[in-house]
Each structure stands twice: as structure tokens, then as C-alpha cells.
Amino acid sequence: MTPYDPHNVFGKILRAEIPCTKLYENDVALAFSDIRPQAPVHALVIPKGAYVDATDFCAHASTAEVEGFWRAVGAVVQQLGLSGDGYRLIANTGADGGQEVPHFHIHILGGKNLGRMVG
Ligand code: 5GP
Numbered sequence: 001m002t003p004y005d006p007h008n009v010f011g012k013i014l015r016a017e018i019p020c021t022k023l024y025e026n027d028v029a030l031a032f033s034d035i036r037p038q039a040p041v042h043a044l045v046i047p048k049g050a051y052v053d054a055t056d057f058c059a060h061a062s063t064a065e066v067e068g069f070w071r072a073v074g075a076v077v078q079q080l081g082l083s084g085d086g087y088r089l090i091a092n093t094g095a096d097g098g099q100e101v102p103h104f105h106i107h108i109l110g111g112k113n114l115g116r117m118v119g
Contacts, residue, residue: 002102004050010103014048024076028068031076031108032043037077041080041087051104054091075104082110088117 005011012018013032023043028047034042047069051057077083085108092099103117 001056004052004056005102008048008101008103008104010044010046011050012100014046024072024073024079026068026072028065029072031072034107037116038107039109041082041109043076043077043080043108044105045069046103046105047110047117052102053099053104054093057104073108076108080108080110082108086110090112 008020012019014030019091020030022030023030024031024045028048029045030047034044047057047061047065049061049065051061057066057069073089077087079095087108090107090109091097091105092107098116
């Protein structure tokens with residue numbers, strides 16, 4: 001696996017080197033609006049720890065990090081009012097997954113019927 005690069009854009013957001021529209025934060029996770037929304041509602045949730053992708057996070061994050069991360073996802077879903085009509089969670093991973101930013105993140109998409117899952 002490619003080593004974690006602290007200069008990735010989400011690392012810069014975590015260090016407040018570049019701004020974001022913050023939606024939610026807890027001890028282990030930060031959520032903010034995607035800069036190029038692909039749906040009426042498009043949020044990103046990232047761990048504060050240095051994890052390249054979903055594989056890295058699942059293998060190496062502590063129990064507290066895993067729990068806190070998913071609690072954050074749930075909190076953002078509630079905060080954005082998505083639980084009633086539904087939403088989609090996406091974790092693009094690696095080259096075939098189309099991951100652009102090499103810091104693990106979950107996309108939360110909603111606000112309309114999102115149609116087919118792929119293509
Ligand atoms: P990926 O393809 O890695 O799953 O998605 C990365 C996401 O990060 C994209 O949806 C992109 O719009 C978003 N993104 C890239 N740079 C920035 C940024 O500087 N700020 C915010 N808020 N989102 C970004």
C-alpha cells in the first residue's frame with residue numbers, strides 16, 4: 001500500500017491549512033461539505049488519523065476510531081435530514097475505485113433519488 005502522504009488535501013484541511021465548510025466534528029472524525037457536490041446534499045467524513053484508504057482504516061484504526069468515525073457518519077446523516085428519504089455512502093478506494101484524495105473518506109450523498117449504483 002502507498003504510504004500516507006500528509007500533504008494530501010484532506011490532511012491540509014485537518015491542519016486548517018485550507019478552509020472547509022465544517023458540518024460536524026468529534027474526537028476522531030471531521031465532516032465537511034464536498035467542494036464539487038455531485039448531489040443536492042454531498043458531505044465527506046474523514047478520520048483525523050492518517051489512513052490512506054478504507055483498507056488501511058479497516059486494518060489499522062483502533063476500536064475507538066472505528067466507532068467514533070461511524071458515529072460521526074450517523075450524526076451527519078441525521079444533521080442533514082437524510083434518514084427519512086435515504087442516502088448513499090461511498091468509499092472510493094484505490095485506482096479501480098476512482099479514489100482521488102489519498103486520505104480515507106466516506107461520501108454521504110442524498111437529497112434526490114440517486115439512481116443506479118454504478119454507471
Ligand atoms: P474521491 O474521488 O477521492 O473519493 O473524492 C474526493 C472528493 O474530495 C471529491 O468529491 C472532491 O470534490 C473533494 N475535494 C477535493 N478537494 C477538496 C477540497 O479542497 N475541499 C473539499 N471540501 N472537497 C474537496
